Amino acid sequence: MSAQEKDRVARAALSRLMEPQDSVGLALVQVAGAVDALGIATGELGIGPAMEQEISAALRDGGGPATWAGLQDSLRRWAPRVADLAPDRDLETLRRLGGRLIIPGDDLWPGQLADLGLQEPLCLWWRGLEQELPSAGRAIALVGSRDSTSYGASVTGDFAFGLAQRGFSVVSGGAYGIDAHAHRGALNGGVAGLPTIAVMAGGVDRFYPSGNEDLLRAVAAQGAVISEVPPGSAPTRYRFLQRNRLIAALASVTVVVEARWRSGALNTAHHAESIGRVVAAVPGSIHSANSAGCHRLFRDGGAVCVTDVGEIAELAGAIGEFGSQDGDHNGNKERNGNKKQGAAVHDGLSLEDLILLDALPLRSTSSVEKLTVVAGLGPEAVRAGLGRLGLLGLAVSERGAWKRGKNA
Amino acid sequence: MSAQEKDRVARAALSRLMEPQDSVGLALVQVAGAVDALGIATGELGIGPAMEQEISAALRDGGGPATWAGLQDSLRRWAPRVADLAPDRDLETLRRLGGRLIIPGDDLWPGQLADLGLQEPLCLWWRGLEQELPSAGRAIALVGSRDSTSYGASVTGDFAFGLAQRGFSVVSGGAYGIDAHAHRGALNGGVAGLPTIAVMAGGVDRFYPSGNEDLLRAVAAQGAVISEVPPGSAPTRYRFLQRNRLIAALASVTVVVEARWRSGALNTAHHAESIGRVVAAVPGSIHSANSAGCHRLFRDGGAVCVTDVGEIAELAGAIGEFGSQDGDHNGNKERNGNKKQGAAVHDGLSLEDLILLDALPLRSTSSVEKLTVVAGLGPEAVRAGLGRLGLLGLAVSERGAWKRGKNA
Incomplete structure (x- = not known):
C-alpha cells in the first residue's frame, strides 16, 4: 500500500474517531501525520514532550484554545469509539455506493x-x-x-x-x-x-x-x-x-x-x-x-x-480571475496569477489590507497574533484580511502561520 | 436699516438674479458681501484685479471651475433679470402669506x-x-x-x-x-x-x-x-x-x-x-x-x-449627540461636544478619516486641493471625510478652507 493509501485509511478511521473541527485531533494530525496520529489516538503509540510542545504551538497558531492541558482529555474522548473503527468497511461502503474518500494531497482535493x-x-x-x-x-x-x-x-x-x-x-x-x-x-x-x-x-x-x-x-x-x-x-x-x-x-x-x-x-x-x-x-x-x-x-x-x-x-x-487559493497540502501548485496581475490587485487593496500586506514577512512566517501587533489591527480584522490577501495570492499560510504569497 | 436687514434685502434680490448654486455669484457674495455683490451684479459697481483674484481663489477652494475667465460671462447672464428686481415686493409677498426670508446670521438659520x-x-x-x-x-x-x-x-x-x-x-x-x-x-x-x-x-x-x-x-x-x-x-x-x-x-x-x-x-x-x-x-x-x-x-x-x-x-x-454642525456664519456657536467626547469620537474614526484629521492644520486653514496632496486621498474622499469630521466637530471650514475643529 502506498503512503498516500495508508494516509487515506488512517484518515478514514480518524474521521470516525474525532468530531469535525476537533482542534487537538487536527493539531495532532498536523504534527504527527495521519498514520501516527491514529496510532497515538488509539493508544498504540505515546507522545514525547517535544511533540506535545509542537501540538501546543500548532493549536496556538491555529486559533485553538490558549492553554492546553495535554492529550489526556482528548484520549479519553476518543477511547469509546476505538472499538468501532473499521475504515476498510467504511471505504468499501462508499465504493459500493459509487463513491470514494478524498484526502488532502489527492488531485481531486479542493x-x-x-x-x-x-x-x-x-x-x-x-x-x-x-x-x-x-x-x-x-x-x-x-x-x-x-x-x-x-x-x-x-x-x-x-x-x-x-x-x-x-x-x-x-x-x-x-x-x-x-x-x-x-x-x-x-x-x-x-x-x-x-x-x-x-x-x-x-x-x-x-x-x-x-x-x-x-x-x-x-x-x-x-x-x-x-x-x-x-x-x-x-x-x-x-x-x-x-x-x-x-x-x-x-x-x-x-x-x-x-x-x-x-x-x-x-x-x-x-x-x-x-x-x-x-x-x-x-x-x-x-x-x-x-x-x-x-x-x-x-x-x-x-x-x-x-x-x-x-x-x-x-x-x-x-x-x-486570480485562480483558486491552493493550499500547501496541494503541493504548492502554481497560481494562475502572476506578478503583473498581483501589482494590479495591490492597487485596489483597502488601506487596512495594504498595512497587513506590509506586515507580512517575505520568507519567514508570522502568526496571526504577531500580525495583530505588527499591523496594529484586531485579530478579527487580521484573519479577514489574510483571507482576502490569500485569495489574491498576496498571502500564503504554512501550518497556520502566514507570509507573503507569490503575487505580492 | 440695520446691516443685517440691508443684507436681507440684497440677498432677496440676488436670489432672483442668480440661479441656485451659481458658483461665480456665490463666490462674489463670499468675497464682496451681499450688498456690494448686488451692486456689482447689477453693474452699479465694478471690481478690481485684487477682488477678481479673491473670487478666483474662492471658486478654486469651493470646488468651482478650475479656470475662470472673469466676471463678464456672469454679468451677461444676470443682466436680463436686473430690470425685474423688486426685493421689497417679494419680501412683502411672503409676509402676506405668513412667511419670511431668513439669511445666514439669523438665529433661525439652520x-x-x-x-x-x-x-x-x-x-x-x-x-x-x-x-x-x-x-x-x-x-x-x-x-x-x-x-x-x-x-x-x-x-x-x-x-x-x-x-x-x-x-x-x-x-x-x-x-x-x-x-x-x-x-x-x-x-x-x-x-x-x-x-x-x-x-x-x-x-x-x-x-x-x-x-x-x-x-x-x-x-x-x-x-x-x-x-x-x-x-x-x-x-x-x-x-x-x-x-x-x-x-x-x-x-x-x-x-x-x-x-x-x-x-x-x-x-x-x-x-x-x-x-x-x-x-x-x-x-x-x-x-x-x-x-x-x-x-x-x-x-x-x-x-x-x-x-x-x-x-x-x-x-x-x-x-x-455631538450637536449640530454650526457653520461660521452662525457666529461660531459653542458646540455640544467637548474635548473628552472628541477623544472618544476620534477612537471610532476610520483609518482614512484619521489620516485626514492628521493632515488638517491646527490654526491656519488648508484647501481641499492641498489636503488631497497632504493626506494622499482623492478629492471625493477628502470632501466626504471633511463632512464626517465636520459633523463630529473635528474639522471646521472657514470660507471654503478647513482646519481642525474644537473637538479635535
Missing part, C-alpha cells in the same frame, strides 16, 4: 479548503461522479431558511439555474427550503461539470431528510454529495454547524437568500467572512421575517447586496 | 447648511410657523419615487409617523409618491416642534403640484415649506436637482425609501454623501423596479440598510 487552516477537514466522503470539484472561484454557495417563502423559492431557483448555466457549481446543504430549491435550480440549469454540490452534516450513505431523498439522489447522480463524517454518522446539531464552514470554504461567494434574524445561514455567512470569502445577501420586504437575517447582514456584517446572477458572477469573477 | 461650503444657499424663503428649524441631528430626509408602490407608501408612512413621534423633523420635497406620504405620516405623528419640512424647487407662493395643494397647505400650517428661489419662480428641472442638495444638507440621514435605477432620489443621496451625511436605503423585493435604486445604493454607494424607525434614529443619534 485546494480552497486549506484556507480553513487548522480547521481543514481530515477528508471528504463523496458520492457522485469522479470529476474535479470546482475551485472557489467557480463555486457559489446559496444558503437560507428551511421555511422559505415563495419569494425565496423563486429567487433561489432563478439564481441557481442561472449560475449553473454560466458554468458555476452551486454549493448548499441538504435541507428543505432554500437548500432544496438551490439544488433543483442548478440541476435544471446544469450544462457541464458539477452543477451542484450538497454538503451533508451526516454520513452520505443516507439521504437526509427523507423528503429530499429523490432530490439528493439526483444531486449524487449529476453533481456531488459530500461530508466530512463517515457513513452511518447521524446529522447532529453540532455537525450541522461545523458543516457550514465547509460550504463557506468551498465557495468564493456565500449568498444568503432568505434568513430569519437568527438562522443557521448566518452561521455559514460568519464562517465565510472569517476566512475572507465574500458574503452576499438578497434584499426583501422589511415586512418579511424571512428577510430580516439578510438585512441584518447588510447592517452588521457588511454583506454585499445582490439582486441578480450577473452581480454574483461579478463577485466571483473578481476572485476567480 | 447652521448645518454651512456644510455645503460655497454652495450654501443665499437665503431661504419660508412659509410656516416662525419656529426654529431643526439641527441636522434632529432632521431625517425621506425621499423616493413619485410613482411609489403600496409597499413604498406603507413604509414611508410608518417611518414618517414614527420619526415625528420621536421628535424628529421629516424633510422631503413636495412631489407625489414618497414625498407626499412622508409629509402625511409626519403630520399624523407630530407631537411638537416642526414635524415636517417641504423643500420646494419653485417659489413657496405656489403649492406645486396642484394635487398636493391641500397637503402642502397643511405642511405650511404645522411645519415649514421652504425654498431658495423667490416667490413666482417656476420649479424647473435644474432647480429640482439643486433643491436636492438642501434636503440632503438639512438632515443628518437621508433615507431613500423607493427609487428606480435612475431616480432623482439617488441625486439627493449623492448630495448627502458628498457632504458626509449618512445615506440609508430601504430594501425591497428584487423583482420590484421601484427598489432597484435602493439596492444600487447598497452596492455602489455604501448606503446603510434600514428596516425600522429605531435603526434610523440610531443613525441620527450617532451624529446628534
Whole structure:
C-alpha cells in the first residue's frame, strides 16, 4: 500500500474517531501525520514532550484554545469509539455506493479548503461522479431558511439555474427550503461539470431528510454529495454547524437568500467572512421575517447586496480571475496569477489590507497574533484580511502561520 | 436699516438674479458681501484685479471651475433679470402669506447648511410657523419615487409617523409618491416642534403640484415649506436637482425609501454623501423596479440598510449627540461636544478619516486641493471625510478652507 493509501485509511478511521473541527485531533494530525496520529489516538503509540510542545504551538497558531492541558482529555474522548473503527468497511461502503474518500494531497482535493487552516477537514466522503470539484472561484454557495417563502423559492431557483448555466457549481446543504430549491435550480440549469454540490452534516450513505431523498439522489447522480463524517454518522446539531464552514470554504461567494434574524445561514455567512470569502445577501420586504437575517447582514456584517446572477458572477469573477487559493497540502501548485496581475490587485487593496500586506514577512512566517501587533489591527480584522490577501495570492499560510504569497 | 436687514434685502434680490448654486455669484457674495455683490451684479459697481483674484481663489477652494475667465460671462447672464428686481415686493409677498426670508446670521438659520461650503444657499424663503428649524441631528430626509408602490407608501408612512413621534423633523420635497406620504405620516405623528419640512424647487407662493395643494397647505400650517428661489419662480428641472442638495444638507440621514435605477432620489443621496451625511436605503423585493435604486445604493454607494424607525434614529443619534454642525456664519456657536467626547469620537474614526484629521492644520486653514496632496486621498474622499469630521466637530471650514475643529 502506498503512503498516500495508508494516509487515506488512517484518515478514514480518524474521521470516525474525532468530531469535525476537533482542534487537538487536527493539531495532532498536523504534527504527527495521519498514520501516527491514529496510532497515538488509539493508544498504540505515546507522545514525547517535544511533540506535545509542537501540538501546543500548532493549536496556538491555529486559533485553538490558549492553554492546553495535554492529550489526556482528548484520549479519553476518543477511547469509546476505538472499538468501532473499521475504515476498510467504511471505504468499501462508499465504493459500493459509487463513491470514494478524498484526502488532502489527492488531485481531486479542493485546494480552497486549506484556507480553513487548522480547521481543514481530515477528508471528504463523496458520492457522485469522479470529476474535479470546482475551485472557489467557480463555486457559489446559496444558503437560507428551511421555511422559505415563495419569494425565496423563486429567487433561489432563478439564481441557481442561472449560475449553473454560466458554468458555476452551486454549493448548499441538504435541507428543505432554500437548500432544496438551490439544488433543483442548478440541476435544471446544469450544462457541464458539477452543477451542484450538497454538503451533508451526516454520513452520505443516507439521504437526509427523507423528503429530499429523490432530490439528493439526483444531486449524487449529476453533481456531488459530500461530508466530512463517515457513513452511518447521524446529522447532529453540532455537525450541522461545523458543516457550514465547509460550504463557506468551498465557495468564493456565500449568498444568503432568505434568513430569519437568527438562522443557521448566518452561521455559514460568519464562517465565510472569517476566512475572507465574500458574503452576499438578497434584499426583501422589511415586512418579511424571512428577510430580516439578510438585512441584518447588510447592517452588521457588511454583506454585499445582490439582486441578480450577473452581480454574483461579478463577485466571483473578481476572485476567480486570480485562480483558486491552493493550499500547501496541494503541493504548492502554481497560481494562475502572476506578478503583473498581483501589482494590479495591490492597487485596489483597502488601506487596512495594504498595512497587513506590509506586515507580512517575505520568507519567514508570522502568526496571526504577531500580525495583530505588527499591523496594529484586531485579530478579527487580521484573519479577514489574510483571507482576502490569500485569495489574491498576496498571502500564503504554512501550518497556520502566514507570509507573503507569490503575487505580492 | 440695520446691516443685517440691508443684507436681507440684497440677498432677496440676488436670489432672483442668480440661479441656485451659481458658483461665480456665490463666490462674489463670499468675497464682496451681499450688498456690494448686488451692486456689482447689477453693474452699479465694478471690481478690481485684487477682488477678481479673491473670487478666483474662492471658486478654486469651493470646488468651482478650475479656470475662470472673469466676471463678464456672469454679468451677461444676470443682466436680463436686473430690470425685474423688486426685493421689497417679494419680501412683502411672503409676509402676506405668513412667511419670511431668513439669511445666514439669523438665529433661525439652520447652521448645518454651512456644510455645503460655497454652495450654501443665499437665503431661504419660508412659509410656516416662525419656529426654529431643526439641527441636522434632529432632521431625517425621506425621499423616493413619485410613482411609489403600496409597499413604498406603507413604509414611508410608518417611518414618517414614527420619526415625528420621536421628535424628529421629516424633510422631503413636495412631489407625489414618497414625498407626499412622508409629509402625511409626519403630520399624523407630530407631537411638537416642526414635524415636517417641504423643500420646494419653485417659489413657496405656489403649492406645486396642484394635487398636493391641500397637503402642502397643511405642511405650511404645522411645519415649514421652504425654498431658495423667490416667490413666482417656476420649479424647473435644474432647480429640482439643486433643491436636492438642501434636503440632503438639512438632515443628518437621508433615507431613500423607493427609487428606480435612475431616480432623482439617488441625486439627493449623492448630495448627502458628498457632504458626509449618512445615506440609508430601504430594501425591497428584487423583482420590484421601484427598489432597484435602493439596492444600487447598497452596492455602489455604501448606503446603510434600514428596516425600522429605531435603526434610523440610531443613525441620527450617532451624529446628534455631538450637536449640530454650526457653520461660521452662525457666529461660531459653542458646540455640544467637548474635548473628552472628541477623544472618544476620534477612537471610532476610520483609518482614512484619521489620516485626514492628521493632515488638517491646527490654526491656519488648508484647501481641499492641498489636503488631497497632504493626506494622499482623492478629492471625493477628502470632501466626504471633511463632512464626517465636520459633523463630529473635528474639522471646521472657514470660507471654503478647513482646519481642525474644537473637538479635535
